[in-house]
Amino acid sequence: LAREKLTEDDWEEVEETLLAADVGVAATTQIVNRLRTQSLVLATASGLQLRDLVVRELTAVLGPDLDRTLHTSRHDGRPAVVLVVGVNGAGKTTTVGKIARVLVGDGKSVLLGAADTFRAAAADQLETWGERVGVLTVRGREGGDPASVAFEAVRTGTEAEVDAVLVDTAGRLHTKSGLMDELGKVKRVVEKHGPVDEVLLVLDATTGQNGVVQARVFTEAVEVTGVVLTKLDGTAKGGIVVAVQRELGIPVKLIGLGEGPDDLAPFEPEAFAEALVGNA
Amino acid sequence: MFETLSDRLDKVFTGLRGKGRLSDEDIDATAREIRIALLEADVALPVVRSFITAVKERARGSEVSAALNPAQQIIKIVNEELVGILGGETRRIRYAKQSPTVIMLAGLQGAGKTTLAGKLGRWLKAQGHTPLLVACDLQRPNAVQQLSVVAGQAGVDVYAPEPGNGVGDPIAVARDSIDHARRTQHDVVVVDTAGRLGIDAELMAQAAGIRDAVSPDETLFVVDAMIGQDAVTTATAFQEGVGFSGVVLTKLDGDARGGAALSVRHVTGQPIMFASTGEKLADFDVFHPERMASRILGM
Numbered sequence: 001l002a003r004e005k006l007t008e009d010d011w012e013e014v015e016e017t018l019l020a021a022d023v024g025v026a027a028t029t030q031i032v033n034r035l036r037t038q039s040l041v042l043a044t045a046s047g048l049q050l051r052d053l054v055v056r057e058l059t060a061v062l063g064p065d066l067d068r069t070l071h072t073s074r075h076d077g078r079p080a081v082v083l084v085v086g087v088n089g090a091g092k093t094t095t096v097g098k099i100a101r102v103l104v105g106d107g108k109s110v111l112l113g114a115a116d117t118f119r120a121a122a123a124d125q126l127e128t129w130g131e132r133v134g135v136l137t138v139r140g141r142e143g144g145d146p147a148s149v150a151f152e153a154v155r156t157g158t159e160a161e162v163d164a165v166l167v168d169t170a171g172r173l174h175t176k177s178g179l180m181d182e183l184g185k186v187k188r189v190v191e192k193h194g195p196v197d198e199v200l201l202v203l204d205a206t207t208g209q210n211g212v213v214q215a216r217v218f219t220e221a222v223e224v225t226g227v228v229l230t231k232l233d234g235t236a237k238g239g240i241v242v243a244v245q246r247e248l249g250i251p252v253k254l255i256g257l258g259e260g261p262d263d264l265a266p267f268e269p270e271a272f273a274e275a276l277v278g279n280a
Numbered sequence: 281m282f283e284t285l286s287d288r289l290d291k292v293f294t295g296l297r298g299k300g301r302l303s304d305e306d307i308d309a310t311a312r313e314i315r316i317a318l319l320e321a322d323v324a325l326p327v328v329r330s331f332i333t334a335v336k337e338r339a340r341g342s343e344v345s346a347a348l349n350p351a352q353q354i355i356k357i358v359n360e361e362l363v364g365i366l367g368g369e370t371r372r373i374r375y376a377k378q379s380p381t382v383i384m385l386a387g388l389q390g391a392g393k394t395t396l397a398g399k400l401g402r403w404l405k406a407q408g409h410t411p412l413l414v415a416c417d418l419q420r421p422n423a424v425q426q427l428s429v430v431a432g433q434a435g436v437d438v439y440a441p442e443p444g445n446g447v448g449d450p451i452a453v454a455r456d457s458i459d460h461a462r463r464t465q466h467d468v469v470v471v472d473t474a475g476r477l478g479i480d481a482e483l484m485a486q487a488a489g490i491r492d493a494v495s496p497d498e499t500l501f502v503v504d505a506m507i508g509q510d511a512v513t514t515a516t517a518f519q520e521g522v523g524f525s526g527v528v529l530t531k532l533d534g535d536a537r538g539g540a541a542l543s544v545r546h547v548t549g550q551p552i553m554f555a556s557t558g559e560k561l562a563d564f565d566v567f568h569p570e571r572m573a574s575r576i577l578g579m
């Protein structure tokens with residue numbers, strides 16, 4: 001019979017690593033309990049082995065086999081439509097610019113829709129991104145109806161036969177029901193042209209436990225298909241996506257690694273888990 | 281969504297009512313529940329640790345009063361400790377003896393600095409000042425324009441001599457803004473800066489350069505109430521990199537518990553001066569420690 005060779009200090013260290021990365025109490029407790037069982041079965045003896053086990057378990061929680069591809073190809077004679085949503089300042093507009101850059105690099109034609117008609121200079125910011133990566137931006141009147149702008153953008157993209165239309169939306173806190181209704185309307189109005197292919201929720205890696213609530217409410221409103229985890233180039237580990245994945249099953253698809261057009265990368269569960277656990 | 285601390289403690293103390301003094305086991309069980317509540321509120325781990333030590337110390341020494349049940353008593357202690365850390369003396373903006381007073385804003389990307397510049401502008405104007413907003417974010421696409429728009433909404437002037445989007449030297453703009461403010465008789469200068477990461481040495485040096493160019497009377501660290509465990513690392517990096525004299529907590533109109541308030545206050549010792557509570561320029565208030573304590577505890 002295998003006996004526990006790891007000390008309580010080892011376990012405390014694992015727990016603190018996860019908590020310090022914003023994985024949260026519930027997910028951390030579950031992971032640590034499962035690891036304890038596994039370590040007994042595998043007769044894990046050293047802290048180093050334990051670290052590998054943590055990485056493996058975290059990777060497993062993140063669903064390594066999930067489909068994380070972005071649906072951005074024309075289909076049924078229509079452009080793919082991507083809607084980008086999230087709370088204020090998370091990195092939506094920047095992410096739209098970066099995704100456009102990747103698509104243009106792949107030889108695709110892209111159109112941007114500036115459905116943030118609220119924040120000061122938001123449409124200009126998106127248009128600047130468009131110019132940077134060489135794509136056009138459809139914009140509306142300041143303070144105008146965001147759903148109409150989104151509708152117009154998709155209509156224009158359909159006529160121009162582009163591959164993808166990327167719609168940027170205004171930042172909104174999930175607690176503001178009026179703004180969440182507005183977002184739902186943006187999606188419904190766009191769907192008059194056909195189904196939306198991707199709804200990307202942008203989550204800032206520095207976000208704490210509120211991230212799960214954000215993901216839950218946004219997905220109730222507009223059926224999020226994937227998360228983009230931004231600002232991972234900082235010191236934050238972004239562990240909240242572990243809880244998001246575990247509770248809601250929404251996969252992270254992309255990560256943001258800076259403010260430049262090329263600072264976007266696919267999400268790789270194992271590399272993410274390695275970085276979260278660190279070298280300690 | 282989370283269980284409140286009072287619910288948790290009530291469970292711990294079921295059947296304990298009127299027991300006189302809390303045993304060590306009671307206190308340990310209590311400490312575990314407080315720890316979970318604070319972690320769920322995003323209070324940073326090292327801060328949780330020292331906070332709990334302080335609470336345990338007090339709980340051990342205190343007599344369980346007849347009027348309050350043990351749970352209520354502990355909550356009272358936790359609440360008092362929280363308010364103690366968050367509050368201290370409430371500090372107002374320190375105005376310079378000789379105009380202009382300079383307020384510099386610094387923080388992570390997307391925290392709410394530019395919006396805050398507009399809010400401060402509006403607020404200062406209402407108090408009879410003539411603020412000038414200075415556009416030193418020459419990096420983020422259309423940040424200069426964004427500041428100009430919020431200045432317009434606030435009905436205050438803006439100094440934006442450079443177009444930004446990568447063009448212009450923020451340190452030079454900051455330096456020139458002081459002369460400009462004197463010439464144009466503005467008595468408060470609010471310097472908006474680009475968002476930057478704590479570990480970005482180059483941009484942190486730029487922030488220090490802006491600081492040295494304007495010698496701020498107040499440097500406000502702007503931090504998103506939704507931030508999690510990274511609050512300590514980031515606050516420390518800004519304190520070492522630029523230094524700050526006050527904190528502004530933003531996006532408090534959401535439902536994040538805002539444990540960062542405790543973390544930042546605890547590790548930097550700097551007071552939280554203002555709360556930002558919405559996207560509109562009027563959504564701005566001085567900071568209320570008692571409200572924040574109840575919020576962190578989920579009450």
Ligand SMILES: Nc1nc2c(ncn2[C@@H]2O[C@H](COP(=O)(O)OP(=O)(O)OP(=O)(O)O)[C@@H](O)[C@H]2O)c(=O)[nH]1
Nearest residue numbers: 088089090091092093094171231256257258389390
């Ligand atoms: N370091 C870093 N900064 C980022 C990243 N993504 C975005 N940013 C910065 O974060 C700030 C906010 O980005 P935006 O794209 O404007 O965010 P948003 O969600 O569109 O904001 P709102 O529309 O105001 O809600 C900007 O300063 C961006 O340059 C990232 O991956 N890393």
Ligand SMILES: Nc1nc2c(ncn2[C@@H]2O[C@H](COP(=O)(O)OP(=O)(O)OP(=O)(O)O)[C@@H](O)[C@H]2O)c(=O)[nH]1
Nearest residue numbers: 088089389390391392393394395475531556557558
């Ligand atoms: N709900 C809410 N939104 C806020 C608050 N303060 C700012 N915002 C929003 O947060 C987003 C980012 O605000 P900015 O003022 O652009 O933030 P910043 O720190 O200047 O961002 P960078 O310059 O890119 O670093 C915008 O959508 C603002 O409208 C607040 O208190 N509540």
Ligand SMILES: [K+]
Nearest residue numbers: 232234235236
């Ligand atoms: K990181």
Ligand SMILES: [Mg+2]
Nearest residue numbers: 092093116122
């Ligand atoms: Mg935006």
Ligand SMILES: [Mg+2]
Nearest residue numbers: 393394417423
């Ligand atoms: Mg700004």
